[in-house]
Amino acid sequence: MDTKTLDSEIVEIHPKNGYLSAKELIAHRHSEFEPQSGGLKRTQNEGTAPELEELRRAQEQLRAQLSVPRIERLGGRALAIWNDEQKVAEVLRKDGKFENFGYSEQGRLYLEYYEAMFLLELGRLQLEYYGSVVSIEQAYVLLLGKLESEKYTNYLVYSALSRAGYIVVRHIPPEKTPEEVTSADCIWALLKETVGNEPVPDHIKTSPFYAVVEKRMEDIKELITSQKTEDSKITKESIDLEFDSRKRKANEKPIEEPPSKKEKLSIAGRSLVDQLKNEMSYSKLEEIFEKFDIIQLKSVDDTKEDTTELSSLKITFDLHLHNEGFKKSSPKPPTFNVIILPSQTSFPPHDEIAKIQNHHTAPLLVISVSESKQIQAFLYYIS
């Protein structure tokens, strides 16, 4: 856009309409608009009298639909003030069911721009700026801005989904730790503790698998260390070494099978192992290694994570259902993750969708808003 406003003329605007009078306020307080079904549309414009009459009535109806005022008691709305520096609306007074709106910070409740706009347009919020009540027009200037912005599509989508009955909240990335701790997680945590001196996280310690895995590891350790003192020194060393190399190798090659491991064992420490091959402990060690659990490598996920962050797609909203007992403070996993496609953008390829879905449990809803402001949502299932 090469619009210029810098040196241009400044115009004083005196709106033709004034504020409603007391009588008008009372008269229009409960005015509602009931859409009537218009019947079939015509295909040809012949300019006949019935056509003109039909058009007049349709236009009158449209005017009525667009003129429904937003009138409420002074004490009947929630109250918030707009902070233009931080671009947030701070709630001073709540009204009605408010639990699905806003976020708290240091004991104060704030509304996101789309929430404030939505409540304002629904007549549930009185927004003030420098001590006076803002008009819808001023709110558009303050909250959404004069420049072309994704805020406008975000607001349209937020409003449509909210009115459709969803609880729409800003997307919260799922926590890194998976919901359920598997025995593999316990093994990794124990390994990290032994090798890397990292303490075992609490949520893993409480897992029912933890004690079992710990016990099994202790048993194996016992098996290894119960050798003759001389041997045990060497074996210990070699085992540490094996752990390390195994890990390093595995980072490059996530899939490993027992045969290749054996091979590695013989290649990695050839001289040492060759020597030890004749030892009694060799067969025992072999036995021990056979007992090891083969678990999936965590780093497989990590590499994918990096690429996802580079992707242009971002999840804007999470959708929750009303009947599932949504709580702002401790939200359950959402029903859908919403991605809003910027206009003129192509749909994401399969790989990108798959990558995003790897990190989010909820199905993806990709929404596009067309030039004529029609909202279309596409649900992705990857089986």
Added chain:
Amino acid sequence: MYLTLLNGTGFVFNVDDYMELRSKHRIMGAPVGTANTKGWSPNQSTLPVELTKFETQLVLDENIAKLMDKSQDLKAKPTAEKLEKYKADFESRLLGQEEALKTEKLRETERYMEKILTGKRKKLLKQGKTEMAAALTADDVLKEMSENFKFDRQNALVEVPCEHLRNHSAQIVTGTLVDISCLKYRIFKDLWKRGKFVTSGDAFGADFLVYPGDPLIYHASHIVIVLEKPVIKPLELVAKVRLSVIVNKSCVFAFEKENDDGIQYQSVAWCNPSK
């Protein structure tokens, strides 16, 4: 007429302005505001109306309206003097409702007089004041109501107006929003100048839809596809024309004449010789 610059295009907040744009100048726009109707119907939207960039540009080109950047004034902190005035105006609008609210209360009382009288009599009878109950009239009730009416500021009505109703200043936006020499814009303008309603064709995967009259009561008559070069593959032709036949519209291809000599329209019709 003034449009407000928002989202990089023109917005309309006044219903008269919009009806004029629509019925007199055949500019459609799209209502993007959330309507405050009960039931939160997902299909209803209201003012403001957002015009497409083409529509805004056309309105500017034809001197129908001016595009105003209001952000400076509407974001600015009002002077102490102005703020004082705003507050005084607001307060007087609230307090000015006392009489009207009282009248409304009495009107409501009159409306439900039958019920109120029965209730009051019942109460008096219960207290054993039979005479008083018999003597109670509608006028007594109204008098009592009117004497006991207490104006509470919290009950005064406040309208959140759609357009900004206070006097304010704005800067006229000069310059263009779209490349006015591009083929698509010229086609849009040309179709509009022929007296048609022209909207975005995204509902049918085309560039424009052309209506013979206000889309409130007329179906679109033409689907317009803009071709940068007058070349089309057979399969594409079949797909576009087939779609237009199914939805009972004419398929029109619009492209530049040779030697940049204006716009050429080519309509394609379906014909089944076996019938």
